[in-house]
Amino acid sequence: MLKGKTVVLGVTGSIAAYKIANLASMLSKLHADIHVIMTKNAMQFITPVTFETLTGNKCLTDTFDRNFQFNVEHVSLAKKADIVLVAPASANVIGKIANGIADDMLTTTIMACKCPKLVAPAMNTNMFENSIVQENIAKLKKHDYTIIEPAVGMLACKDVGAGKLPPEEELLDYILKELRFEKDFVGKKVLVTAGPTVEAIDPVRYISNHSTGKMGYAIARVAMQRGADVTLVSGPTSQPYPPFVKVIPVTSAQDMYEAVTEIAKEQDVIIKAAAVADYTPQTVAPEKIKKKDGESAIPLKRTQDILKTLGQNRTEKQFLCGFSMETENMIENSKQKLEKKNLDMVVANNLHVKGAGFAGDTNVVTLLTKDGIQELPQMSKEEVAIAILDEINKKL
Numbered sequence: 001m002l003k004g005k006t007v008v009l010g011v012t013g014s015i016a017a018y019k020i021a022n023l024a025s026m027l028s029k030l031h032a033d034i035h036v037i038m039t040k041n042a043m044q045f046i047t048p049v050t051f052e053t054l055t056g057n058k059c060l061t062d063t064f065d066r067n068f069q070f071n072v073e074h075v076s077l078a079k080k081a082d083i084v085l086v087a088p089a090s091a092n093v094i095g096k097i098a099n100g101i102a103d104d105m106l107t108t109t110i111m112a113c114k115c116p117k118l119v120a121p122a123m124n125t126n127m128f129e130n131s132i133v134q135e136n137i138a139k140l141k142k143h144d145y146t147i148i149e150p151a152v153g154m155l156a157c158k159d160v161g162a163g164k165l166p167p168e169e170e171l172l173d174y175i176l177k178e179l180r181f182e183k184d185f186v187g188k189k190v191l192v193t194a195g196p197t198v199e200a201i202d203p204v205r206y207i208s209n210h211s212t213g214k215m216g217y218a219i220a221r222v223a224m225q226r227g228a229d230v231t232l233v234s235g236p237t238s239q240p241y242p243p244f245v246k247v248i249p250v251t252s253a254q255d256m257y258e259a260v261t262e263i264a265k266e267q268d269v270i271i272k273a274a275a276v277a278d279y280t281p282q283t284v285a286p287e288k289i290k291k292k293d294g295e296s297a298i299p300l301k302r303t304q305d306i307l308k309t310l311g312q313n314r315t316e317k318q319f320l321c322g323f324s325m326e327t328e329n330m331i332e333n334s335k336q337k338l339e340k341k342n343l344d345m346v347v348a349n350n351l352h353v354k355g356a357g358f359a360g361d362t363n364v365v366t367l368l369t370k371d372g373i374q375e376l377p378q379m380s381k382e383e384v385a386i387a388i389l390d391e392i393n394k395k396l
Helices: 015-029 048-055 073-080 091-098 105-112 125-129 131-142 168-179 214-225 253-266 306-312 330-340 381-395
Strands: 006-011 033-038 083-089 117-121 151-154 160-164 189-194 229-234 246-249 269-272 279-281 290-292 295-297 300-302 319-326 345-350 366-369 372-375
Touching (some): 006 015, 015 033, 015 168, 033 048, 033 073, 073 105, 083 091, 083 105, 083 168, 091 105, 091 117, 091 131, 117 131, 117 168, 125 160, 168 214, 189 214, 214 229, 229 253, 253 269, 269 381, 306 319, 319 330, 330 345, 330 366, 345 381, 366 381
Parallel strands (some): 006 033, 006 083, 083 117, 189 269, 269 319, 319 345
Antiparallel strands (some): 290 295
């Protein structure tokens, strides 16, 4: 995933330094080339050998280390770096970087870097809230450093407040956002719908489907990583919200219809991956409910067709993609959907095919456009998301 990318991790004197060992391990599994620079205070909490074992590269600690190849180490590494993350970033190092002080290996390397630079402050709450520290953080932002806000919770000193280093997974998300893909969707607004809708019959029962939202969430996450401004309209699902994505939670088909149609005209690309319930219970007086064989037959009415409405009201430059889940005649039915609903693409799959459909981590889809049909092999849902966005990008 990050093969060929060079990540520089700057570790400073904080109890949270141990977390960066796990981050280094996570990056290594993604095949990144990882270089760690430690301050002298950081070595009080974790040893350079730990990082050298995890990364396969020498951990740099001394600007004037004589055990190196013939180059200016901090300059050559700065040229090589695709991204620099300082985490945990102490108040001392933040102050030095903000004021142009380069007196050790970490700060001299950062001063020579032109790649994206991320800083994750971690310190006691009172230190973090100190006006001087906040001025230094504001100064870094002014100079295009990305600040990863600290988490709130109980700190090592037992105080409770802002100052905790965020989880390693969150730090990784920031790196992936910058490095994983070329930013071919920058400037594009992408709306994705995902998950099921829930139609209440009464306070206890409801109508829904087996959608988990995995496919739509994967599309939203990949589109974000490719630079898009992504809005995700999501039905009820257990999936964690993708980072850096605006999420609008909804429950019913009507909720989703209203959320989507309200912002549709602002979007450049709309991908409807949600499995919206086709019917919703109709509200009628109890005495009018029909009974058959002693059972109450609750009258149903069709939910509003979101895709049809979008197709009828689309803007000239908008790209509209829908999903088609079929149990038979997949290609024929999907072609009809493409034409009748005025779509640019239909992502079709047959729920009877092994590895396709709801709940699983894989999918088997066919992409239908007015130009032709492209059958994809079984892939992970994230790989399918990449293929879908690749095809859309060709048409934009």
